[in-house]
Amino acid sequence: MFVALMEQRPQLMTRAAAGDADSFAILIEPLLDPGYRLAAVMLADRSSAEDAVQEASIKAWRKLRQLHGDVNSLRPWFLSIVANECRMARRQRWWSVLKLAEVPSSESTTEHSATSDLHQALLKLNPDERLPLVLHFYLDLPLDEVARTLRVSPAAAKSRIYRAAKRLRSDLTLEEAF
Amino acid sequence: MPNENFRRELGHVFEEMTGSPSAALPDRVRSSLANLPEQRAPFWIAGVAAAVIAALVVGIVVVGNINRPQNRVLPVGVPTTSPSASPTPDSTLPVFVCAGGSAQSTTPAPAVAFIDALRIGTHPGYDRLTIEFKNGLPGGFELRMQTGTTFTTSPKGDQVTLAGKNGILVVIRGADLHTNYSGSTDLKTGYAALVEVRQVEDFEGVVQLALGVSGSACYSAFTMTGPDRLVIDVKG
Secondary structure, eight states: OHHHHHHHHHHHHHHHHTTOHHHHHHHHHHHHHHHHHHHHHHHSOHHHHHHHHHHHHHHHHHTGGGGTTOGGGHHHHHHHHHHHHHHHHHHHHHTSOEEOSOOOOTTOOHHHHHHHHHHHHHHHSOHHHHHHHIIIIISOOOHHHHHHHHTSOHHHHHHHHHHHHHHHOTTOOHHHHO | OHHHHHHHHHHHHHHHHHOOOOTTHHHHHHHHHHTSOOOOOOHHHHHHHHHHHHHHHHHHHHHHHHHSOSOOSBOTTOOOSSOOSOOSOOTTSOOOBOSSSEEEEEOOOOSSEEEEEEEEEEETTEEEEEEEESSSOOSEEEEEEEESSEEEOBTTOOEEEOSSSEEEEEEEESEESSSSOOSOSEEEOOOSSEEEEEEEEEETTEEEEEEEESSSOOEEEEEETTTTEEEEEEEO
């Protein structure tokens, strides 16, 4: 089914660009999961992450002309909209508070304790520092897609990934990060 | 291999943070796309509509701020036992947070923001603590809810127990409570919800205020400017 979808993507994009919302929904459906994971890490709140992805989908549909039918740029373009939506959600939430959804349980298992330091270190990064880490280490995007999502050059993207990763593990070398 | 270990550990942490999206998300997105109004209207109509909406929003905000009561919090040392003149909580205020353990935020800030007033006030349905800063909002705030009202002072490490049933710890980074502030650092309010406010740290740019609350520690926190202040409302 995935292969079939990949083959159909140019036609779906053409139809979506012509105003067919169903085609657009089919196109972005495989991107909702990575979009959600990105948002959940940036916002540290699962429910807000789903809201952000929904809102980003609507914005992507409204701005689809920006892509000029380039189906290969759809994923980084959509993820960059999700990231922007998360930034906006955070700004809005500052008028109330920013909630940390997943407070570590005091009944953590041994397995959890092994990664808890990393977890805490990750939560200390600001969301824009977490973003390149999610894209590179979690969503496994190639460097050029990370760069397009961040809207920076590949060299700058590499630098951001390394800088953020080094804040998690100070002895990390460049070779270990890539 | 170190790289793979790091990637695997990080992936595990990310997985813990995110879980999976709900199965309903694709339907939710599809439905929201299907219910959008026809989007191919000429751009100038969208521009005019955006300008009108922006003007309305600005107008509402300006009028709202003019009409908003400014003196809803009372000076420290003058706790009140009667409600203020404001009859109901402002519906524009943020909702109260009851679940979960903590909240935080960071903002661009001066090196050290000097707290120059702690004010408390009581209102129908909530009690308010206002922390006022002289030279801009500090770098970060964090609010942590806890069961019980025993807190540890820093840097001494003494245990102090406040009045009330549950606690909220307010951590303010990049601030001090001694340069401009000379009032009490232990306020017993006599209110229904927020019963005590006590400084438990003022050291190396970190101020921690412990709040003793009588109920479930539902709170709402937000900042205001002119003057810069952090406002914490505790639900009654």
